[in-house]
Amino acid sequence: MDNFIVSARKYRPDTFDSVVGQQHITSTLKNAIHHNQLAQAFLFCGPRGVGKTTCARILAKTINCEQITANVEACGTCAGCKSFQAGSSFSIHELDAASNNSVDDIRSLIEQVRIPPQSGKYKIYIIDEVHMLSQAAFNAFLKTLEEPPSYAIFILATTEKHKILPTILSRCQIFDFNRIKVEDMANHLSQIADKEGVLYEPDGLHIIAQKADGGLRDALSMFDQIVSFSNKNISYQSVIDNLNILDYDYYFRIVDNIAKEDAAQALLVLDHVLNSGFDGGHFISGLSSHIRNLLVSKEPVTTKLLDVSDNIKRKYIDQSQALSSGLLLSILNIANQCEVNYRSSKNQRLQVELALLKMCHVSSAILLSKQGTLTFSAATEQKKKQPESVKPPEYPSELRREIVNKVSSTPDVPKQVSVQSSTSLPFSKTIEQNAVVEKPVEKKGWGKITSSVQVPNLNTIFDDKSSDEDLEPDLVEGSEFREVTLNAFLSAWNTLAELFREKSRITLYTIMTANMPRFDGSKIEVDVENAVQLDELKLGKIDILNYLRVELKNFSLDLEGVQVEVTRVRKPYTSQEKYQAMADKNPALETLRKAFNLGLS
Known part of the structure; x- marks a missing residue:
């Protein structure tokens, strides 16, 4: 019975054209050989099983071939090619750095480099797993790698390039090997199956190629295993059963x-x-x-x-x-x-x-969400089409002013009440998603006020509330534009600030009283110290303007906040700082200290 040879060794590529999935590297090496532009140190790096050592051997055999073909491939018939294939070449040396990683091993290699090749043009050293060399071995190897003899070529191979010293990397031409594509690997497996007389299903070979994760050697090992398992009949089912893969x-x-x-x-x-x-x-x-x-x-x-x-x-x-x-x-x-x-x-x-x-249940959730959106849209459209059944009452100007003052000073009045013109006081409108319940509210001195009670819609309770803006009080609009004096403006401004203080809106009260506002007849500018105060002023802008426009009978008034930089004066803390602050206010204190030769405790 003949000895069995695994496919990874039996079908190992021996020419550049037979290398699978690394055309960008093989074409570069062939061009370098053709133009006689060979570097003296190469570094092949990449994942396992992608052809690093194989390409290093093909390169070594080709550059020492005595009759290179027109396609830049080794002839396979000359003495150099035959000795290499038999493993008896004196010009090509392989070293496993995983087991020969000491300084003595590298010194022995350096001694061998000094001897010229006995046959062939070059003396090639293939060092596999070069990242396993010790720090001292790398340092011993540096000088020889930087200035090797003209006949010496080093080919280093590694799976972990980041572990190699930068001084070594800078002396090498670096070739990064890619993971082999699934399609290329499946095609290569089909060619081997044809040569071996193995029946196969393309789906089964694709599963093997995917499981190999870009490594051809792993794919060939699994291929041999499944050939034995399935008795040379590779089917999709036999592959997933043997490799324990989910169908x-x-x-x-x-x-x-x-x-x-x-x-x-x-x-x-x-x-x-x-x-x-x-x-x-x-x-x-x-x-x-x-x-x-x-x-x-x-x-x-x-x-x-x-x-x-x-x-x-x-x-x-x-x-x-x-x-x-x-x-x-x-x-x-x-x-x-x-x-x-x-x-x-x-x-x-x-x-x-x-x-x-x-x-x-995702499909049901998506459907409910769509139905809720449609219901909300339909309700909104219907609300727009419905005429307003209750017309806002009209009030005389004196009564309207009294009502506005009560609105500003009463904290428990609903915020839906707002003034919109100089002749009417309509109630603000609220858009509901499902239903609106109107009920009268009794307040002393107010009569009956209609308020909107919103019934939440469970289908859209987590959606963005598009009607939130409508819940805010509207800005007063009118046709009166009386001229306002500075004194009248400041009087109304201070009165409104006191109203805010009584309603516990302390931040707005502080903003309005901390700095004197600037007024040019229509535009009001207020200085604020930080972004928090600026945001608070923006939130209270409508309330301020609604009061001032009605009170001053000028509906062109506008308000703007201006953020200013405030320089904080550091208070004295230590005894020296306190004394210095006192001396700055009263220079005679320093004269007294010097006269009596006093010191600070």
């Missing part, structure tokens, strides 16, 4: 159940998944990826982002067209929150089940 079908069924709001079936599918030995966190993570793929499938231009086979891609497209983007985003948000809370939860299964129940 796509579970996620398609879960999403269908969510769309139908069938919570019972969704929980049964989860129970079957958990009984099959899969972790709940793995399930919810896979569901998030599945929903992401559905969102990607919504647009034809983004379907190329799916790393799945054509058959699975068609399933994604069909399911995505039956679901709205809003529903998918809501489900994805719930799944992401469940994934965050999963590890810290004591009852992890309950976390996943709760997430599925929320997902199954």
Whole structure:
């Protein structure tokens, strides 16, 4: 019986063109060889199993080939190529830095570098896992790497570039290897399966490529394992059974159940998944990826982002067209929150089940939200169309002034009452979402005042209240524009400030009395010390103007706050500071201290 050779070794690339998924690197190396522009130190870095050491060996064999082909590949027939393939070349040396990482090992390598090649043009040193060298070994290697002999070329390979000294990096040409794409890996596996006479399903090879996570060596190891498991018949089912992978079908069924709001079936599918030995966190993570793929499938231009086979891609497209983007985003948000809370939860299964129940009721929540919005819009439109049944009463000017004064000085009067013109006093209007209940309110000296009682709508109770602005008192408008003297303005201003103090609106009282307002006949400017006072002034602006416009019979009055910088004087604290402050006020104190030679305790 012949010895079995694993696919990772049997089908290891031996030319640049046979390297999978690293065309940007192989083309650069071929051009450097063709133009004879080889650096004396290369650094190949990237994840495991992407071809770093393989490319280093191909490069070493090609530059020492005696008959390089027109396509810049090693001929494979010359003495240099044969000795390399047999592992007996005296010009190409491989060193594993993981087990030879001391200063003595590097010194031995430096001694070998001094000897010219016995055959071939170059002497090549391939150092794998170079980041494992010790600090002292790196320092010993620096001088040789900076000024090597003309015939010496160093090829360093590592998976952790950040661990290499910057002084080493600056002396190398750095090549970053990418993770191999799923499509390229699946095509390579299909070629190997054809050569080995293995039957396969493309979906199964795609699953292997996805599981390998960009590493071709891992993919080939799994390929050999499944070939043995399935007796040279790789099917989709055999792959997911052997690699313990959740089938796509579970996620398609879960999403269908969510769309139908069938919570019972969704929980049964989860129970079957958990009984099959899969972790709940793995399930919810896979569901998030599945929903992401559905969102990607919504647009034809983004379907190329799916790393799945054509058959699975068609399933994604069909399911995505039956679901709205809003529903998918809501489900994805719930799944992401469940994934965050999963590890810290004591009852992890309950976390996943709760997430599925929320997902199954997302459609109903979205529908209720839309119905609430439509109801609110219809009620608003109907409210606009309805004529006002109660006309506001008209009052004489003296009576209106008395009412305004009572409104300003009475703290428990509803804020819906506001003055809008010089001849009428209408009540402010409130837009309700469902119903408005009108009831009279008895106040001494007021008569009956109609107030609006708002009934909340539970469907839209958490929505932004678009009618909040309408609840604020309106600014008084009128046609009187009498000339106002400064004394009359200041008298009304101080009276209003006292009214605010009586109503416990201390901040407004402080703002109005702290600094003298500036008045030019129509515009009032008030100095404030900080942003808090400025905001408070903006909130009380309508109340101030409503009072002043009616009181002074000038409806062109406007108010503006001006924030000024206030320089704080630091109070004296220490004995020295207190004495200095006293001496500044009375210089004779310093004369007295000097006369009696006094000091500070």
